[in-house]
Amino acid sequence: MKDSICPNCKGKTFEIQIKKVPYGTTRTEVNVEFVQCSQCGTIIGVLQTGTVISRLENCTHHITNKFLESNVDKHL
Numbered sequence: 001m002k003d004s005i006c007p008n009c010k011g012k013t014f015e016i017q018i019k020k021v022p023y024g025t026t027r028t029e030v031n032v033e034f035v036q037c038s039q040c041g042t043i044i045g046v047l048q049t050g051t052v053i054s055r056l057e058n059c060t061h062h063i064t065n066k067f068l069e070s071n072v073d074k075h076l
């Protein structure tokens, strides 16, 4: 198997950078994991795990708030 090579600088070492980027029409910031050349920073690929985890966090937060709101209503 050949080594992976950066198309910009021909470097052979890579790293993962996590950045917050706006998502969708609400422009909610989500974490995106970029695989990039560790020498010049050229982005080679994107991993989906950060986006999925951020969206799950948002859903969990929304559900928790709805649950808390419904419990507050019962006790008033």
Ligand SMILES: [Zn+2]
Residues within 6 Å of the ligand: 006, 007, 008, 009, 010, 011, 037, 038, 039, 040, 041, 042
């Ligand atoms: Zn490079």
